[in-house]
Amino acid sequence: MSISARHGARQARRGPAEPHAAYARPRTGLPSPVLGGIAATALATLLLPLVLDRGGLALYIDIALSACVVVGISLLMGFAGQVSLGQAVFFAIGGYTAAVLVLNDVPPLVGLLAAPVAAGLVALLLGVPLLRLHGHHLAFATIAVHLIFLVVVQQSDTLGGNVGLMGIPGFSVGGIDLADHRSIAFVSWGVLAVVVLVSHNVITSRPGRALRALATSETAAESAGIPVGRYKLTVFALSAAFAGLAGSVWAYYVGFLSPGMFPVSMSITFVVMAAVGGMGSIWGALFGTTAVKLIVSYLGMLGTAGGMPDYAPAVLSYAVYGLLLILILLFLPHGVVPALRDRIVRRWSAPPRTPLDTAGRDPGKAGLPPANGRP
């Protein structure tokens, strides 16, 4: 049983009178204010690198690339109901693929395209045995894969071993140099846009609906004729490909890769971001990543300010990840964005009721589902 499976069960209990906002909203014809909002957000974030300073650009790139990974996790956990605590592995595979290719005189653009393919292929191979597992078994299996990956990289000479790969050239396309902070920020934005677009199309397609059914009950989905194993594997590979794509841009940006850069806690922080925003929601993933990264970076600045001990930034970031995850899981188990969306949709749809409809009921609570879906 997974979180989203419970989530689905709750929705079912709530009955057809109160369908979940995400399920009820027609996917094809988005209302124009929503489309306008999306366009405004896209434009604002696209213009942002022009005004940011160097530190701001570093944070911007970090957020955009982490968001690619988190959107993948959100798909995997929210729609396919599978937990992965090893997503940083695919980020690293993407980075190493691009780095090894570029260091062997392959054009950076080819490295960028090869990275998601490599990460996706590894995920396909790993997924065949691993996706037979569920819940905490899968969680531990993915951590085990992460630890094995670190040992393998440390032992591999082509991947630079413990020391790592150094001097990775910056990104460029056809001789045009795109290695400076601002260009990489635009590249990251583009990569994230591709990830969001692909995810959106997957969610709204027929396989997307099948995935949601699968997260609720694999048995029921299978009896409805959904090829459960193949779909789970596809989403796993897709989320890995997103992470790999982000990892390759990260490698070009940082110019240096070592196994120490990808600890198990990195995979867990991605899950924290997805949980904060809300599993199974692209906007949730984007919001969660931005919010968590901004908070951690702000506290990091406080931590490095004068008079603070040198371990203060680490302490603060661990505390933020821990506290945020606890508070969100206990008090907003569906994440911030779905909770907000529910509230807004309720406000829009609640008032225009006929007197007959609300008669005999507490007017303030007319038709509202219980908070958080709890009985």
Added chain:
Amino acid sequence: MTQFLMFLVNGIAIGCGFALVGSGLVAVYRITGVVNFAQGMFAVVAALSATSFVALGIWHGVAELMAVLVGGFAGLATGVVAVGRRGTQPLTALLVTLAVGFLAYAIEVLVWGDQPRSLPGLDGRAALLGVPVQRQYLLVIAVTAVVFVLLWLFFARTYLGKALTACASNPYAARVVGIDVTRMAFIAFALGGVLGGVAGVLVAPLRPISFDSDVSLIVGGFAAAIFGGLTRPMMALAGGVLLGITEVMIRAYGDASYGTVGALVFLIAIMIWQSARRPTLHKEAV
């Protein structure tokens, strides 16, 4: 041959560490259905506390006992956060324990810094049937044996242990006969903390412990516990010992750097084998 026996004792001792962490996982999982990711953290907290207590000049033995108590309190606190709020689903609770582990990182770094610390244990060697063995290894094995006997006595012979077992097999029926299931869950977490603490103070002299040692401890413990389907402590002991021996033998006769990989591959293989034997429908019903 002597060398092989030395490695064997070494492996059993390391395996006992895994088994103790695993038994804490089993204690919590049996009663609450939650896989407690913070189990490795209890061991780390107890080990680090022990180093501080010893540095304060408290006698060996007393310092370790106090550290085990600290582990128990850490367990209780984790339990209150993870299952104190009614209606928390087991997989959500798993993520909550993960978050508690992260929060503990912050506290551990704040108190003990981010460098590994080691605890002096028993030094010297004793001859066992003509084989020289480090005395700390013998201590680990002996304490583990005592702990598992006590654990068995506790679950099988005491009223509290029976109540805990009742919660494990059917929480609803347990509540009907007047057992406070939530309090039992807290007791289970405290017990998990104590078991993790024992593991921590025993393992700390064998290898330096830093705040992020919990990942390797919890993965080893989980691998041991999964042997008995996370519900049977004795199988966790068997699994832990087998893992420990495998790891030491790979280090000794194979490639030292792949020592942990053997255990991890083993963990994945066992889980896949177990899942293949259980139909999907059964898994969804649990």
